[in-house]
Amino acid sequence: MNRQLTILLIGRIITNFADSFYMIATIWYVKSLTGSPFLIGLTSAVAILPVTIQFLYGPVIDRFSKKTILYAAMFGQGALISVISILYYSNILWLPVLFLMMFMALSLSESTYPTESALIERLAPKEKLTKVNAFFSFSYQTLDIICDAVSGILIAFVGLGVIYMTNSVLLVMTGLMFLVYLKVPKSEKESQVSALGFFKQYKEDFKEGFGVVRSKRKLLSIMFGVMGINLMATMGLAMLPVISDTSAEYGFWLTAISVGTLTGTLLSSRVEKIPLNRILPIVAVWSGVFWLLAFTFRGAWFLPYLFFAFSWAGIGILSIYIQTMIQVNLPRNHVGIGFAFISSLLGSLSPLGFFLGGVIGELTSGIFLLSISGTGYLLFSIYFLVNPKLRTLDGPLNVGFEESA
Template sequence: MNRNIVVLLAVRVIANFADSFYFLASVWYVKDMTDSSFWIGVTTFVAMVPVAFQVLYGPLIDRYAKKKLLLLAMAVQAIVFTILAGLYVIDELSVGVVIVGLFVATLASELSYPTEYALVPTLVREADLQKVNALFTFTYHSLDILCNAIAGILLALIGVGLVYTSNAILYLFLFGAIGFLLRINETKAHTPSDFMYFADLQFGFRYVWKLGSFRTLILVFTCLNFMISISLGVLPILAKTEQEYGLWLAAISIGTLLGSGLSIRFGVRSLRWTFVLATGFGGVAWCISAFWLNRNFGMTLICFSMAWMAIGMMGIQFQTLLQRQIEPDYLGRVLTVVYALQGILAPFGYLLGGALADWVGHGLLYLVGPVTLLGTSHYFLRNSFLKSSVAIHDQAV
């Protein structure tokens, strides 16, 4: 826990607070203004689709000073929310502007995530990577729980305008914190002649393609993310109030928090069974939450959170495996390709969930996620590609 890691962790914690507030505020504003499941789906789609653009950031992360990229991400978000807050004050804030602003802000946020992940391995020993990754996730999700739990209440009390204003102030603060407190030596200088953007971009895809059995694992997670997103797309529709939607998000954060805590004690050599048991347990817990869906909201959230505990633990193991197998000089390019592949279909899942909600029962859409988890668990158990990935990883360790 050196100074830079502490600063980076603090920035990510505060940024996660701000992300949760503006996402919930934007979705609920669109819901209040349109009362349309379709437009709710469009809004969540717009919030998720920037993940696919991460792949375009990879060469920039590897070639340019990461501190400057983090400063750029914070500055763009501060400007966006200053504009949205101003338009709200003069009563000129439309649904279209909210959706565009949400897209631009999330696009900037998606630059900061892979930049931070690419920085971490240069700031700590390889032996500490899993603990640091788990600590990052554990810490910011622990505060994210509080944020999501109270976000709905605060939104009802202070309104969308003050949420956007507070976000602008927070991102200005983060800009200053990164500028003055993050001390890293990045001496590489790049000129147009030695920076071949498209060649670097293609290299990231070629690197992932050569991962063999690990590439198959990435594709499986891509499909899993898409199916789970269909179920998550109906959460704003299932929620009757802002407070309920905030509690749904808090349940996801609590589960992810507990899962990241458990991953600290889980050895990566049990990776195969971690994936098998996590998807199986998560699917069962999610199905049980569906049973309580219209009976007891509290039991629904508890079981839903338990499902995300398993998903969160699996995510930490997968992230650590990525960082250890990819060569440090190529982390930016390759991580952004992997994250883009994982998240590229997720926005369409959210959009599909919202669009289908007008014709398909909400309960059936809610069950798409757990059924997919159970099927994936069976797939992990019966196929050998995960064993091959574990064998490769054991050699690297």
């Protein structure tokens, strides 16, 4: 990788590190304070809600300096987490205020994902996109494993306040690194001088980007299936803190997710030549079966965590495939806005999933909900096989199927 991709990667790793810790800390704070499955689900819903507004960032990402977007988002996020830590130490951290601050901080964080994806597409050769995406995911997922494994222990020994404050410092340092060292080429739209005002130009770019995304019928067909997966999976994931007796046990479930995702990331470049209409249904079935096994054998010591990691290996492959398909099938000058639109689409039902998980968890049980949520992956494989648009995708991942169809 070149120097600029390396700087981008380091920033992504640090940001993931900070996001993981303060998210886990916040969820465990709500559980410790209330013990309510509903409020735990609501916390996760608030945390995922910023994903649904990514489409608003799209015109800004394609039109303005991506470097400025990245360091401004880091500085803003660091400032907001600092406020949370101050309120926590002052014993006046009211839950509605915590939710608001967390939503604002994660909204800034979400603006960096489509920005970085657009930069990766610009800085990496097209034939190496899958490997570069996989390398990015591999690197920060490796760190996520460490974060998830020790998060429960750190919460117990150093306290929530220290975690919040440390993360705010890390985010500000990342912003400084982007400000001083990151140098990226301007896109065609950045170089253009617009005669329109900001809001008129924003509206024009928004309409243009929306039209580009809407024209990608096969890509959208896949994304609609993934939306269904996300809805069912998030309903179950909202219950992981509920079924965990200690913060360490919760950390074990998160570690299984990270280990599995990391494994899938490593495998993704090995299977990228297999036709999409074969590999995607197979991976979905794999994920669904092992998800169900994890909660069928929950009392069998380490076996549930192992099965859950196997499930997330398949999910990790799906994640890399989704990201690469977006990059390959969108025009270069619309990758930023296209990625933002599609990310919002994919995440649109996730807040509802977490919210419903909390509501249904109050009425039933966390294990019941987790046991049925994995069926979403089995349903996705059926959807892929019966959809006439998707059955014809017999090319490998790095071939733009919208262009070749």
